[in-house]
Amino acid sequence: MQEESVAAIIKKMYLNLPMSQEVTKTDVAYNLKKVRDQMRDAAARAGRDAASIRLVAVSKGHGADIIRQAAAAGQTCFGENYVQSLTTKAKEFPALEWHFIGHLQKNKINTLLPHIRCLQTIDSWALAEAVDRRLPQRLEGLIEVHLGGEATKSGCDPKSVIALVEQINRLDHIALRGLMVIPPFLENPEESRPYFRQIRTLLEEINRLGAYKTPLTELSMGMSHDFGVAIEEGATLVRIGAAIFGPRV
Numbered sequence: 001m002q003e004e005s006v007a008a009i010i011k012k013m014y015l016n017l018p019m020s021q022e023v024t025k026t027d028v029a030y031n032l033k034k035v036r037d038q039m040r041d042a043a044a045r046a047g048r049d050a051a052s053i054r055l056v057a058v059s060k061g062h063g064a065d066i067i068r069q070a071a072a073a074g075q076t077c078f079g080e081n082y083v084q085s086l087t088t089k090a091k092e093f094p095a096l097e098w099h100f101i102g103h104l105q106k107n108k109i110n111t112l113l114p115h116i117r118c119l120q121t122i123d124s125w126a127l128a129e130a131v132d133r134r135l136p137q138r139l140e141g142l143i144e145v146h147l148g149g150e151a152t153k154s155g156c157d158p159k160s161v162i163a164l165v166e167q168i169n170r171l172d173h174i175a176l177r178g179l180m181v182i183p184p185f186l187e188n189p190e191e192s193r194p195y196f197r198q199i200r201t202l203l204e205e206i207n208r209l210g211a212y213k214t215p216l217t218e219l220s221m222g223m224s225h226d227f228g229v230a231i232e233e234g235a236t237l238v239r240i241g242a243a244i245f246g247p248r249v
């Protein structure tokens with residue numbers, strides 16, 4: 001998946017060239033195009049409208065330069081999993097749309113909130129309530145669901161999700177949109193399919209019960225190695241880092 005970027009890096013090493021803007025720029029733009037093409041192919045395989053699936057470019061571990069290149073290639077939505085790096089980057093690029101995809105500690109809520117469009121990692125009533133209390137305006141939110149062992153330490157137990165959704169109905173500022181999941185890392189993306197399916201089924205169940213005041217439409221699932229399968233299973237937001245920006249150093 002990283003052939004192009006790796007080849008470019010090796011070339012630069014051998015030619016002993018500085019990391020020139022020109023070369024890197026081509027890579028990010030090329031990788032983005034390739035990812036978008038693969039997203040479109042996956043949507044077509046599932047008979048879905050590609051326009052209903054958004055790409056969240058995960059810029060963690062990369063600097064402003066790479067964000068500028070992605071933005072120049074038309075990417076508007078970015079994700080970060082640390083409060084510090086999100087706020088630094090969002091201050092530099094306030095016109096871009098930022099999603100928080102990491103574990104949020106209560107003492108960082110105030111720092112984070114002014115900079116994000118969507119909080120993808122609500123995993124408890126305590127967090128939802130604490131966030132809502134500090135919000136001056138509406139914020140989109142997703143519930144992070146915990147599936148499978150140690151891969152993710154955070155996330156709401158699937159058995160408690162419906163109760164949490166019902167509680168969030170009481171909050172004025174959080175606009176709940178759907179669910180997010182980080183399944184255990186499995187080499188073969190086909191093995192992740194049951195996890196994606198389980199989350200989609202849970203979303204359908206929430207809507208069938210009318211547990212939230214508006215139907216939930218978003219499923220944030222799929223990363224560099226498995227976004228094709230995630231889209232086949234109904235993802236509406238894919239969070240992709242390495243396939244766009246190259247391996248993190």
Ligand SMILES: *Cc1c(COP(=O)(O)O)cnc(C)c1O
Binds near residue numbers: 101102224225242243
């Ligand atoms: C890092 C990260 C991603 C992107 O992972 P890649 O394998 O680089 O595509 C997606 N979601 C979350 C929550 C992450 O922390």
